[in-house]
Amino acid sequence: MMLAKINQNKPLVHCITNYVVANFTANGLLAIGASPVMADEVEEVADMVSIAGGLLLNIGTVNSRTHDAMLVAGKKANQCGVPVVLDPVGVGATAYRKNAVAQILEQVKIDVLRCNEGELASIYGVSWASRGVDSGDGEMDTMHVAKEVAKKYQCIVVVTGATDIVTDGQDVIEVHGGNILATRITGAGCLLSAICAAVLACSEQPMQDLAATLKQYKEAGEQSGKVLGAFQVEFINALQKIAEEWR
Secondary structure (H helix, E strand, O other), X not given: OHHXXXXXXXXXXXXXXXXXXXXXXXXXXXXXXXXXXXXXXXXXXXXXXXXXXXEXXXXXXXXXXXXXXXXXXXXXXXXXXXXXXXXXXXOOOOHHHHHHHHHHHHHOOOOEEEEOHHHHHHHHOOOOEEEOOEEEEOOOOHHHHHHHHHHHHOOEEEEOOOEEEEEOOOOEEEEEOOOHHHHHOOOHHHHHXXXXXXXXXXXXXXXXXXXXXXXXXHHHHHOOOOOHHHHHHHHHHXXXXXXXXXX
């Protein structure tokens, strides 16, 4: 399965991510055998991404400096053929976030948009009650909107929730399962976006491999128990176990 393939290939994943989840993201990537680097200095990101297998752009704590770094890194990734994953955390919460994401989508060719329903709605322009960086509430045909966004940006859209959706604008794969506690810790979605970048670094059939990874990610959650305080630790352990099953 895909986590085992990542463990075998050990791709370098360049993460320009938010400081709330940087440690958890790095540890999660290490647990599955990938190599994380969290460089976000605009003077070095082009050099760093040029040796990476995948790039993650996560706007969770975006500011002017990191936004500039994302644009530089994204453009260099496009030049080098390095796949790019965008995680538009809380894009609907403020005008600044909306503009930051709009600029990335205009200037960088992304390969995967990994988001929740609220973030998808904001990017598409659907009215949605945002709650900070949480998904929030609203009504839309999520599958239809995901397909339309995938077509517009010529990328794969991954919408995570109780049922995950993966689409390239034509085909759709649904992934069921998971553990509700994953929604009560910081970083589960952000780590998944980083793992999506690791998938792209060693995949020949991205849509199918992303769906397989989502399934394994949900299985790891299901194996991580029902105690919130211990969930993050057990989740990292479960990811490691699944990734190393090939040995």
